[in-house]
Every structure is written in C-alpha cells, then in structure tokens.
Amino acid sequence: MFAVAAVGILVSMTLALARAFLGPTVYDRILAANTFGTKTVVLLAAIGFLTGRPDWIDLSLIYALINFIGTIAALKLFEFGTLAHTRGRDRE
Amino acid sequence: MDDCPILRVGAKIMIPTILLFGLYVQFHGEYGPGGGFQAGVIVTSAFILYALIYGLDSTRRVIPPFVPRAAAVLGVLIFAGTGLASLLAGGRFLDYDVFAGSPQKGQHWGIFTVELGVFVAVFGVMLGVFYAFVGRGRPQ
Numbered sequence: 001m002f003a004v005a006a007v008g009i010l011v012s013m014t015l016a017l018a019r020a021f022l023g024p025t026v027y028d029r030i031l032a033a034n035t036f037g038t039k040t041v042v043l044l045a046a047i048g049f050l051t052g053r054p055d056w057i058d059l060s061l062i063y064a065l066i067n068f069i070g071t072i073a074a075l076k077l078f079e080f081g082t083l084a085h086t087r088g089r090d091r092e
Numbered sequence: 093m094d095d096c097p098i099l100r101v102g103a104k105i106m107i108p109t110i111l112l113f114g115l116y117v118q119f120h121g122e123y124g125p126g127g128g129f130q131a132g133v134i135v136t137s138a139f140i141l142y143a144l145i146y147g148l149d150s151t152r153r154v155i156p157p158f159v160p161r162a163a164a165v166l167g168v169l170i171f172a173g174t175g176l177a178s179l180l181a182g183g184r185f186l187d188y189d190v191f192a193g194s195p196q197k198g199q200h201w202g203i204f205t206v207e208l209g210v211f212v213a214v215f216g217v218m219l220g221v222f223y224a225f226v227g228r229g230r231p232q
Contacts, residue, residue, distance in 0.1 A: 055124045055125050056125075058117070058124060058125050058126065059125060061113065062113070062117075062130070062134060065106070065109075065110050065113065065134070065137065066137060068106065068141075069137050069140060069141045069144070072099065072141070072144050072145070073140075073144055076144055082226075083143070083144060083148075083226045084143075084147070084148040084226045084227065085147055085148070
C-alpha cells in the first residue's frame with residue numbers, strides 16, 4: 001500500500017521536475033519547485049511508514065517548514081532583487 | 093513586504109511553531125532524529141523567516157549583530173568546557189561517566205550539555221552567515 005503510494009508520488013514528482021525545467025516563466029519554475037517540496041514531504045512520510053520508522057514524520061515536518069521559507073526567499077529575491085528590505089518596490 | 097497581509101499573518105503563525113519544533117528537536121534528540129545541530133538550524137530558520145517578512149532592520153533590532161558572534165563563541169566554550177570539566181572531575185576529555193554520580197546519569201547530563209553547546213554555536217554561526225550575506229552593501 002505504502003509502496004504503491006510512494007511510486008505514485010515519485011511519478012508526480014517527476015512531472016513537477018519536468019515543469020521546473022521546461023517552465024516558460026520563472027513563476028512556473030518556483031511553483032514547480034514548491035510542489036516538488038510538498039511531494040517530498042509526503043514521500044518522506046510514506047517511506048517512513050513503509051520502512052516501519054514513523055520517526056521520519058519529524059523529518060517531513062522539518063522539510064515542510066524549510067520548504068515554505070525557501071519558497072518565500074526565492075519569490076522575494078526575484079521580486080525585489082534582495083532579501084533584506086521590507087518596503088515595496090517604490091520605497092527603496 | 094508591507095503589502096502582503098497573507099505572508100505577514102502566515103509568518104506570525106509559523107514562527108512560534110518553528111521555534112517550538114526546534115526546541116522539540118533539541119530536547120528529543122536523544123530518543124529520535126535530531127540534536128543540537130538540527131535544532132540550531134531550525135531555530136535560525138525561524139529568524140530568517142522573520143527577516144524575510146519584516147525586514148533585516150527589524151531583525152537587527154530583535155537580535156543585535158553582536159549576539160550571533162557571541163553565541164558562536166559561547167557554544168564552543170560550552171562544548172570545550174564540558175570536556176575540561178570531565179578532565180577536572182577525573183575522567184578523560186568528554187568522558188561523561190564521571191558526572192552526576194552514576195554513569196547513566198552522567199552520560200545523560202553530558203550529552204545534554206554538549207548538545208546545548210552545539211545548539212548555541214550553530215545558531216550563532218548560521219544567523220551570522222545570514223546577516224553577513226543579506227547585509228552586504230548596507231549600513232551596519
């Protein structure tokens with residue numbers, strides 16, 4: 001059961017990766033990378049139950065948190081060109 | 093990012109959760125995956141998220157730039173001090189058996205102290221690296 005789910009998640013991760021490479025705009029790529037991270041969270045949980053080590057839930061939780069921060073950082077870098085400032089584009 | 097209410101509210105929800113999870117990873121590291129290094133990185137990522145949403149200057153008011161430097165040094169001091177304390181207590185360097193009566197309790201407290209040192213050092217170094225990279229070309 002978990003093996004089938006893991007294979008299905010891997011297939012959808014491949015599709016997300018293809019979109020990340022082919023994506024015409026940068027937002028397609030960022031969305032694909034974010035989707036890839038979300039699928040990684042689910043895949044980690046599935047593999048954890050597949051191998052009888054539910055400790056992996058911790059790892060997938062951390063991956064979810066870091067993935068959120070990474071997506072925001074990438075979006076901010078593309079929008080403003082720097083990670084530092086807080087105002088809109090016209091203020092700085 | 094003053095004009096992103098979703099991100100601001102989302103960050104307010106996420107940051108305490110990340111800090112709590114970092115503490116869980118720190119104190120649960122003896123029984124599951126985790127430990128001082130991972131907990132330091134997770135707690136730092138909470139402050140990095142704060143810096144991304146609320147700006148570097150606000151983060152520098154929350155944690156002044158001397159704090160990461162001091163924390164990096166303090167962590168190494170805690171780590172090495174544990175080793176020296178075990179030397180002074182009659183064991184070998186980082187030999188926890190001599191702490192706290194029985195070897196089991198000594199191992200427990202020794203690991204705990206060393207992980208605390210690793211946590212403080214990793215937190216300081218990671219936040220210092222973030223400040224150094226993001227603050228390039230800006231006044232201190």
